[in-house]
Amino acid sequence: MLDRGNTSVAGRPIADLAFEEARPEVRPVVGQNIRIARDGRLLLDVDELVVSGSGMTVLMGPNGAGKSLLLRCLANLVAPDSGTITWGGCQPDRARAARLGFVFQRPVLLRRSARANIRHALRAAGVSRGEAAERADQALAAARLSHLSRMPARRLSGGEQQRLALARAMALRPECLFLDEPTVNLDPASVAAIEATIIAAGRSGTKVLFVTHDSAQARRIATDILFMHDGQILERGEAARFFDAPGTAAARAFLAGDLVGEPGPEHRVRTA
Amino acid sequence: MHDLTNAFAETFGLLVSLDADLLEIVGLSLWVSGLAVLIAGLIGVPLGALVAIARFPGRWAIVVLLNAMMGLPPVVVGLAVYLLLSRAGPLGPLGILYTPTAMVIAQAILVLPIVAALSRQTIEDMKLEYEDQLRVFGMGPRGMVSTLIWDARYSLMTALLAGFGRAVAEVGAVIIVGGNINHVTRVMTTTIALETSKGNLAFAMALGLVLVTIVTAVNALVFSLRHTATRSAYA
Amino acid sequence: MAIGVAVGLMSVPAAAGDFIIMQSTTSTQNSGLLDAILPLFTAKTRTEVRVVAVGTGQAIKNAANCDGDVLLVHAKDDEEAFVAEGGGVKRFDVMYNDFVIVGPQRDPAKIAGRDVERALRMIAEAEAPFASRGDESGTHKKERALWRDAGVDPVAASGAWYRETGSGMGATINIAVGMDAYTLADRATWIAHENKAGLRVLVEGDDRLFNQYGVILVSPERCPSVKAERGQAFIDWLLGEGQAAIAAYRVGGQQLFFPNAAGSM
Numbered sequence: 127m128l129d130r131g132n133t134s135v136a137g138r139p140i141a142d143l144a145f146e147e148a149r150p151e152v153r154p155v156v157g158q159n160i161r162i163a164r165d166g167r168l169l170l171d172v173d174e175l176v177v178s179g180s181g182m183t184v185l186m187g188p189n190g191a192g193k194s195l196l197l198r199c200l201a202n203l204v205a206p207d208s209g210t211i212t213w214g215g216c217q218p219d220r221a222r223a224a225r226l227g228f229v230f231q232r233p234v235l236l237r238r239s240a241r242a243n244i245r246h247a248l249r250a251a252g253v254s255r256g257e258a259a260e261r262a263d264q265a266l267a268a269a270r271l272s273h274l275s276r277m278p279a280r281r282l283s284g285g286e287q288q289r290l291a292l293a294r295a296m297a298l299r300p301e302c303l304f305l306d307e308p309t310v311n312l313d314p315a316s317v318a319a320i321e322a323t324i325i326a327a328g329r330s331g332t333k334v335l336f337v338t339h340d341s342a343q344a345r346r347i348a349t350d351i352l353f354m355h356d357g358q359i360l361e362r363g364e365a366a367r368f369f370d371a372p373g374t375a376a377a378r379a380f381l382a383g384d385l386v387g388e389p390g391p392e393h394r395v396r397t398a
Numbered sequence: 399m400h401d402l403t404n405a406f407a408e409t410f411g412l413l414v415s416l417d418a419d420l421l422e423i424v425g426l427s428l429w430v431s432g433l434a435v436l437i438a439g440l441i442g443v444p445l446g447a448l449v450a451i452a453r454f455p456g457r458w459a460i461v462v463l464l465n466a467m468m469g470l471p472p473v474v475v476g477l478a479v480y481l482l483l484s485r486a487g488p489l490g491p492l493g494i495l496y497t498p499t500a501m502v503i504a505q506a507i508l509v510l511p512i513v514a515a516l517s518r519q520t521i522e523d524m525k526l527e528y529e530d531q532l533r534v535f536g537m538g539p540r541g542m543v544s545t546l547i548w549d550a551r552y553s554l555m556t557a558l559l560a561g562f563g564r565a566v567a568e569v570g571a572v573i574i575v576g577g578n579i580n581h582v583t584r585v586m587t588t589t590i591a592l593e594t595s596k597g598n599l600a601f602a603m604a605l606g607l608v609l610v611t612i613v614t615a616v617n618a619l620v621f622s623l624r625h626t627a628t629r630s631a632y633a
Numbered sequence: 634m635a636i637g638v639a640v641g642l643m644s645v646p647a648a649a650g651d652f653i654i655m656q657s658t659t660s661t662q663n664s665g666l667l668d669a670i671l672p673l674f675t676a677k678t679r680t681e682v683r684v685v686a687v688g689t690g691q692a693i694k695n696a697a698n699c700d701g702d703v704l705l706v707h708a709k710d711d712e713e714a715f716v717a718e719g720g721g722v723k724r725f726d727v728m729y730n731d732f733v734i735v736g737p738q739r740d741p742a743k744i745a746g747r748d749v750e751r752a753l754r755m756i757a758e759a760e761a762p763f764a765s766r767g768d769e770s771g772t773h774k775k776e777r778a779l780w781r782d783a784g785v786d787p788v789a790a791s792g793a794w795y796r797e798t799g800s801g802m803g804a805t806i807n808i809a810v811g812m813d814a815y816t817l818a819d820r821a822t823w824i825a826h827e828n829k830a831g832l833r834v835l836v837e838g839d840d841r842l843f844n845q846y847g848v849i850l851v852s853p854e855r856c857p858s859v860k861a862e863r864g865q866a867f868i869d870w871l872l873g874e875g876q877a878a879i880a881a882y883r884v885g886g887q888q889l890f891f892p893n894a895a896g897s898m
Contacts, residue, residue, distance in 0.1 A: 203530050223536030234531035237549040237632040246545070250535045280631030298535075485699030485858050493858065495700055496654055496685060577654075577685035580668070595803030596663050597828030 151214035152225040153301050153333060154178030155200050160209035162195060162357075170195050170206065170357045177302060177335055182328035184344045184365070185337045187354035188380055193337045194231075194306050196354070200335075201228050201304055224251035227300030231307045233291035235279035240271060243279045244294045251298055261297050269293035269323065285316025292320055302333045309343070321347055341381055345369055353377045405600030406607055413608060419581075424612065427585040430498055430572070431565035434505030438513045439558050445510075446517025446557075447543045451525055464518065467511030472504075473570030479504040480574050496577040501585070504571040509561035516557035521546045524553075552627040559620050563613055652681035653863050656693075656701035658771060659801040661846070662686035664821035664889050670878040674870050680863050688801065690769030696720060696849075699856030702864040704849040705871075707819075708771035712847045721849035725872055728879050728890045729845045732775060733823055734836035735806070736761075736815035744815070745835045752836045753783040760794040762814035763787065766805050767797025771844075776817045779841065806832070819844055821889035846890070848872070 155177040162170040170192045177183070177200065185193050198204040202211060202218035213222045236243050241262050248258035266272045269289050274282060279290060288308055295303060303324065309317040325347055328334040338344055344351065348365035355376040361368060372378045412420045449460055481487050483495040483503075494500050524546055532542050547554065569587035576583030578592060586609045593602035661667050662684060671682045682703075685695065689706040696704045697720050704721060706712060712724050734752060736744065742759035744752035756763055765787070766773035780787050787795040796814065798805045802822040809816040810830040818826075823834070836842075848868050853861040876892035883889070 198530075201534065203533060220536040220538055223534060226534070228530075228534040230530070234528060236528075236545070247535050250532075250537050250541050250545075278630040278632060484695075485856060487698075490699070490858075496683065577683070579654075579683040579685060582683055592663075594807065595659065595801045597803055597807060597826040599807075599828050 150216075150222050150225075151301065152222045153214060155226070155302055156212045157196070157200055157206075158210050158212075160196070160199055160206045160211075162192075162199070162204070162207050168357050170199065172196060172209075172357075172359055175200070175352075175359065177333060180328060180331045180333050181349045182325060182334045182336060182347055183350040183352060184348035185335060185352045185354060186339060186341065186344045186348075186380075189339055191339075191354040192357040193339070193354050195357075197304050197306050197335065197337050201226060203228075224298055225301045227295030227298055227303040229288070229291050229295050229303070229305040229308045231310055233287045235282075235287055235290065238279060239276050240279045240282065240290050241266060241275040243290060244297045247294050248297060265293045265297035268296070270319070285312045285319075288312060289316060289319055289323075292323055296323065296327065300332060302335065303327060305334070305336045307337055307339070309338075317343075341383075353380070355380075405604040409601065409604035409608055422581065423584055423586055423589050424608070426498065426583075427566055427587070427609075428612070430501045430585060431505055431562055433502045434509055434565050435513070435558055435562045437502070437506040438509040438561055439554075441506075442510045442513030442561075443517045443547055443554055443557075444543060446514040446519075447521045447547050448539075449514070450518045450522040451539060451542050451546070461515075461518065464511050464515040468515050470508060470511060471570065472508055472568040472572075473574065475508045476504055476571030476574035479507065479571065483575065495575060496579060496583060498576070498583060500575040501572045501583060504575045505565040505568070508568065508571055509565050512561045512564060513557050516560060517550075517554055520550050520553045520557065524550050549632075552624050552632055555620050555624065559617060562616065566613060567609070651679065651860075651863065652683050653702040653860050653867060654683045654685060654700070655703040655705055655867075656685050656687070656696045657705040658689050658692060658707060659686050659803065660707070660772070660819045660822045661705060663801070663803050664825040665884065666821065666879070666882050666890055669882045670875060673878055674867060674875065677870070678863075678866060680867065682867060688766070688768045688770030689772075689774070693720075696851050699851065699858055702851055702860050703867055704851060705846065706771055707844055707846045708774050709845055709847060711771075711774070712849060716849060719855055720852055722852055724847045724849050725868065726893055726895060727846045727848045727871055728876075728892045728894075729843060730820045730890050731837065731844050732772065732817055732842040733820050733834045734815060734817055735809070735823060735829075735832045736835045737813045738831050738833055740835060742815070747836060749779055749836060749839045749841050750783040753780055753785060756815055757783075757785045757787060757790070757794075760790070762794050762796060762812055764805050764809040764812070764814040764816040765795060765797045766802065766817075767799045768801070770802075772802060772817060772819055775844070779817070782841070824887050824889055825884050845893075 157172060157175045160170055160172045161168065175196070185197065187193055195204065199206050200211060202223070211218055213226070216222070236246060238246065244262035244265050245258045248261055249255070253261065263272070263275070266275050269292065271286065271290060271293060274286060279287065282290060292308065305324065309320055312320070324334050324336065328349065336347065344365070351361065351363060351365050351368040352359055353361040353368065353372070353374070360374045361372065361377055368377070369381065372381055409420070413424070449457065449464070479500065480495065482489050483492065483500050484490055485495070528546060528549070532545060537545065567587065569591050572583070572585055573588045573591060576585070576588065578584055578588040586605060590602045590605050590609070593605065657667070667684055671684070675681050685692070685701065687695070689708045689711065692704060692706050693711055693715050695701055697715070704712070704715070705727065715721050716724050734744065734749070742756045742761040744755050747755065765776060791797055796812070798808050800808065802818060803826055805816055806818060806823070806826050807828055808814070810828060810832055813831065815835070848871055850861065850864045850868055851859045853859040872894040876894055879890050879892045880888065
């Protein structure tokens with residue numbers, strides 16, 4: 127679906143080729159010594175995190191662990207109290223931002239048609255008018271949303287809206303794709319469609335960083351795991367190894383479906 | 399009351415029978431205020447958007463100032479524009495005092511703060527929702543402003559409408575800079591003022607009702623546009 | 634930029650042949666006189682006369698700012714002062730009418746038929762409401778002079794029985810109607826006024842109620858923008874042929890203005 131590499135580059139128009147080459151790299155996304163505190167509480171405390179290569183990394187942990195905050199820091203949407211974020215070895219800048227796709231838990235769709243939503247994002251990234259129209263149609267077709275192309279985006283169902291938001295992010299051909307619990311409250315069919323799209327993206331060269339607190343979902347899609355708890359990354363590694371033998375008590379409790387972080391046995395009641 | 403009914407019937411009769419003088423007055427009112435709102439919109443909407451998305455020291459002062467200027471007394475604006483355009487004033491050589499152009503300028507100044515302040519509010523609210531997404535697209539201030547203005551277009555129409563309502567209904571500014579010259583700068587409100595001063599109260603009131611009718615029609619038009627937009631979840 | 638756009642867009646409907654701007658008073662306009670006589674001049678000379686009708690004080694002020702070519706007002710002292718200062722070329726008598734004191738039918742101060750000084754003193758003694766223009770217009774200046782002659786300082790009672798409206802003649806009559814007050818009005822505006830309600834003329838015919846109108850060409854030396862030739866042509870017409878037109882103008886059968894240009898009588 128999402129072809130990259132020499133064969134497809136050869137098939138693209140010259141203008142687009144030049145454009146792609148001119149685009150600066152966003153990978154690796156690196157965060158160092160990231161700290162965020164609010165009201166005396168440390169919300170985020172990450173010494174080092176490098177997001178590079180390709181494949182599907184799932185950032186998981188209980189609610190309030192700091193997953194979304196970390197993701198937003200790396201995407202340069204939140205400035206940490208201290209520490210540095212770099213994209214491709216440089217300070218985050220607007221030219222690189224378009225190479226980092228981001229899908230929010232609640233999709234932010236513009237007050238335009240489905241197709242215009244994608245076209246506008248492409249135009250903002252400097253894609254020519256004709257090229258943007260063409261790629262918008264391709265993205266809609268890939269997301270099986272072509273029949274809704276002219277619908278006002280905000281009239282779509284919740285699942286369709288999130289699939290459109292993802293199609294829009296994918297149309298920009300991102301090097302990195304960040305998703306912040308994108309399937310919460312969606313119907314199973316939409317969840318399956320979204321998971322299929324991002325798994326394919328991860329396999330075809332995009333680096334996907336996917337935040338979820340749903341361990342079942344993490345098992346379905348992850349190649350690597352980052353496990354967060356209380357603002358810290360407690361575990362990182364291959365998904366299979368993590369699920370077989372979690373290295374920390376917090377991870378074991380989380381995977382067992384317990385309410386991690388609540389001290390005392392009286393709270394540890396609701397198991398799956 | 400009987401007087402009034404008669405006068406209204408008579409005035410409305412003049413209007414539907416396309417009485418040239420009355421149509422000229424109504425037409426000039428719409429033309430002057432419409433053009434003033436257009437100019438105020440071309441300046442005020444981007445200005446409001448800029449204040450909405452920019453972060454700089456003293457921004458709050460500009461917001462307070464814009465909001466306060468919404469209540470500018472028309473007569474003060476009229477006087478200021480008169481002093482500017484008078485032959486004895488700095489722009490005297492233009493020779494546009496007592497012309498519709500002078501009226502457009504005065505009303506544009508009067509309406510500008512209203513359009514800018516309401517646009518800022520509208521766009522700042524929408525920015526809360528859009529900002530992260532637009533930053534993810536790698537948009538700069540210019541792209542954000544144009545995106546927000548376009549997406550807020552139906553709400554901004556309300557701001558323009560508020561400005562139009564104020565412009566078409568004011569008399570203080572246009573009577574000073576226009577001079578209420580028959581067939582040149584006479585608009586509905588100055589005609590109403592003149593007829594009132596002639597003691598022609600019923601005719602003046604009937605003209606007032608015509609003014610209200612026209613403003614209501616413009617409002618209804620915009621309302622129906624917005625209604626369509628709401629059904630498309632665009633508003 | 635905005636001005637440029639406006640000028641560009643507006644120039645189309647505003648362009649309509651040659652014109653002069655005349656600063657004049659509300660009485661000449663509200664009485665309908667100008668609407669009756671100006672078209673005659675325009676037909677003859679193809680020069681439109683655009684009238685800005687304000688109080689005499691403001692009309693002179695506007696002319697002093699060069700915002701007009703001709704001045705037609707009724708406050709002789711001020712007009713002569715304006716010419717003496719170099720604002721105008723020369724002042725000519727044009728026409729006259731007279732002022733009247735109007736008041737409520739029941740006439741609480743019992744002034745009907747009295748002379749002006751006595752009538753004003755009686756209004757002050759009775760503390761009956763009196764509506765004054767209060768706007769530095771020709772009528773207002775006249776009214777103040779009459780109070781001075783009557784030996785009364787009504788401004789001391791401002792806000793009590795003496796009420797300064799700060800408005801034009803017609804608006805002041807409307808206010809007098811609303812509060813059953815006396816007021817000084819020029820006869821032309823009074824006759825043409827449609828909303829007389831319970832008011833009637835109580836004092837008239839006194840020599841001191843004479844109301845002279847004068848016309849002045851704004852000085853082209855002081856104000857290069859003045860259209861001297863057309864302005865002078867209008868003044869010549871007003872003092873010549875126009876005199877008959879002024880005499881012919883009537884409302885309800887009554888003559889409102891009496892031409893008295895030198896040489897035409």
